[in-house]
Amino acid sequence: MKIKNAVESLSALAQESRLSIFRLLVQAGREGVAAGVIGEQLGIPGATLSFHLKELANAKLVKSRTAGRYVIYSASFTEMDKLIAYLTENCCAGDAAQCAPRKSC
Amino acid sequence: MKIKNAVESLSALAQESRLSIFRLLVQAGREGVAAGVIGEQLGIPGATLSFHLKELANAKLVKSRTAGRYVIYSASFTEMDKLIAYLTENCCAGDAAQCAPRKSC
């Protein structure tokens, strides 16, 4: 990952509505959630939601597929993992004694 | 972690200079790096560097200690881990089959 990508991803997540959307999608898993349902659950008006989803999609943190009239959004776990790997890259210059491995998800 | 904290941390990291500073400190480990050395390595003027270090410190992603005339900054690994845990919390509704554990650092 290059720094510009990482900044784009972090910027996408650095906003309360977008972080809520992303976490909702992370918890929903591969099936994803329709745009309207996201807006309803989080109380975000359509135009605003659409703007934020586009920001997340530009950063490749979410992807979408259409199912009839619905657009279903889901989190990109591979992109999330890349971002986390970038943040923790070569942590403590690779000294495992200082830097215990972390388990998550 | 509460969402406001997470947004504050992500905002702190969502900027090229600050992300570079943070990664430098992550890689430097517990010993940390003096402010001036950070600025020199990354080519950031003093006033700008100070502004960015304060942003990172407000988010608790870095801490500082003074050693004589120097101020030594270091990454907060516990805060970084909390942030990552928040992002990945209850991933795929806890379904391990979908969501393989990740190792890092």
Next chain:
DNA sequence: TTCATATTTCTAATAATATAGAAATAAACC
């Protein structure tokens, strides 16, 4: 084809952030 529903684009007002020069503070050395 007409209507209802889902989502996106357009738009403009509002708000927040980044930058770095100059001045201020603080510690160490002579």
Next chain:
DNA sequence: GGTTTATTTCTATATTATTAGAAATATGAA
């Protein structure tokens, strides 16, 4: 005490992001 060095605060300017109403688009249903 006076000087050098390290860092921070003050300040102003420039840039970028957020919000949501209204209009546009697109699918499915009657």
